[in-house]
Amino acid sequence: MxxxxxxxxxxxxxxxxxxxxxxxxxxxxxxxxxxxxxxxxxxxxxxxxxxxxxxxxxxxxxxxxxxxxxxxxxxxxxxxxxxxxxxxxxxxxxxxxxxxxxxxxxxxxxxxxxxxxxxxxxxxxxxxxxxxxxxxxxxxxxxxxxxxxxxxxxxxxxxxxxxxxxxxxxxxxxxxxxxxxxxxxxxxxxxxxxxxxxxxxxxxxxxxxxxxxxFARSSRHAAQAQAVLQEVAVDDLARIGVPPEIKALQSLSQPRQANLLRHWLLSVHQATPTSAQLEELLDQLAACRTRGHQLHMKVGQGFCVRRGKVLDWYNP
Known part of the structure; x- marks a missing residue:
């Protein structure tokens, strides 16, 4: 108030x-x-x-x-x-x-x-x-x-x-x-x-x-919800591993995948994907069902890439 x-x-x-x-x-x-x-x-x-x-x-x-x-x-x-x-x-x-x-x-x-x-x-x-x-x-x-x-x-x-x-x-x-x-x-x-x-x-x-x-009350509600999402992302990343294992990622719902990916990219690589980049990354992950499927796309200022069983990120 x-x-x-x-x-x-x-x-x-x-x-x-x-x-x-x-x-x-x-x-x-x-x-x-x-x-x-x-x-x-x-x-x-x-x-x-x-x-x-x-x-x-x-x-x-x-x-x-x-x-x-x-x-x-x-x-x-x-x-x-x-x-x-x-x-x-x-x-x-x-x-x-x-x-x-x-x-x-x-x-x-x-x-x-x-x-x-x-x-x-x-x-x-x-x-x-x-x-x-x-x-x-x-x-x-x-x-x-x-x-x-x-x-x-x-x-x-x-x-x-x-x-x-x-x-x-x-x-x-x-x-x-x-x-x-x-x-x-x-x-x-x-x-x-x-x-x-x-x-x-x-x-x-x-x-x-x-x-x-x-308006301030709405912002407080948003902050509380974000705090919960942050806790979920920390727990999910600890369980799935760093860098995240693709098959384990695919076991999560797509909103939960997005939440984990945002947290991983920001906390580990200081990278922030755009909404379009994150949507495309989720689509690429969903299609990543065979051993030979490649993944290489721009995310933030660097690139997400598949390395064997895991999803990695690098800045060239």
Whole structure:
């Protein structure tokens, strides 16, 4: 259920010391201000300079001024967030940002070593993420949207504001009299997420006022179902073997084969098949009934191939 900003922060009890991802925008300013008040001397701010906007240097100077006022240390990392051909600009910037934040946090030595990274994404961001996933025909991992907490590389990442609306964050911040940056890229409707924010969210608010709560509930259901599928895939792969034995694979239902193959390819080879590739692979496996039947097809960035009794994958 949607919470107020104060309720969300009262419930947030991270392992300390804590790093707050700080862009200078309204959401991260509110999160940094609240964390600095709640845990004085236990919080640092990390700012990523993406190098994508002429105003980036101004953003950095603003963040430094805010942190000086709050007596919070600021760490800044400059990155090259330009996207590669075929990669979305948003995905490239997000990947660069997370890598930089983790590097800054892990650079803290000894007793100052960061335990938790807090990120200021809120309930509206969660809805946008779900709608983007739906627009792409995503499966359960995509429909699960953003996790409130996860671990990676020895750090715990938290999104304590996922149940707070954007307006709830800004109302709290306004009451504090704090200043923040309005990033012009956030209203550029060339980006799909911004079109969703500007056009779809107001329409959803008019038609379904509780949409933040109901959409979040659907994402939680998807996440729970995905967790079950993950457990099944782990058990099936342990029983069938790595690489998977083709005859044992064929004994499973086709949905269960697909679930195991996704898990095997991602967990062992960091490969993600497209829906079309996975369907073709399942068809090829079904036809693989004789010793001489060959199988060789592109999956992800590599190839699945039959090697005797097993299905293998390689990247040439």
């Amino acid at each position: 949607t919470r107020s900003f104060g309720q969300a922060m009262a419930a947030f009890e991270p392992a300390l010391p804590l790093a707050v991802a700080f862009s200078g925008g309204a959401d991260s300013t509110a999160l940094l201000l609240a964390c600095a008040r709640k845990w004085p001397q236990q919080v640092i701010a990390v700012h990523v300079h993406h190098g994508l906007q002429a105003a980036g240097d101004d953003f950095e100077r603003h963040c430094q001024a805010v942190c000086t006022d709050l007596r919070v240390p600021l760490m800044v990392q400059k990155v090259d967030a330009r996207h590669a051909p075929g990669q979305s600009p948003e995905a490239a910037a997000r990947h660069a940002r997370y890598n930089a934040i983790a590097a800054l946090a892990l650079a803290q030595p000894g007793p100052a070593a960061i335990q938790t990274i807090a990120i200021a994404q809120h309930a509206d961001d969660q809805v946008e993420t779900l709608l983007l996933a739906l627009s792409r025909g995503a499966g359960l991992p995509g429909l699960s949207a953003m996790a409130a907490q996860w671990q990676r590389g020895g750090l715990t990442y938290c999104r304590p504001l996922l149940q707070v609306s954007s307006s709830g964050v800004r109302d709290w911040l306004k009451a504090q009299g704090a200043t923040f940056i309005e990033d012009p890229s956030n209203v550029d409707e060339r980006f799909t997420r911004n079109r969703i924010r500007a056009r779809l969210l107001p329409a959803l608010q008019a038609c379904f006022p509780q949409f933040r709560d109901t």
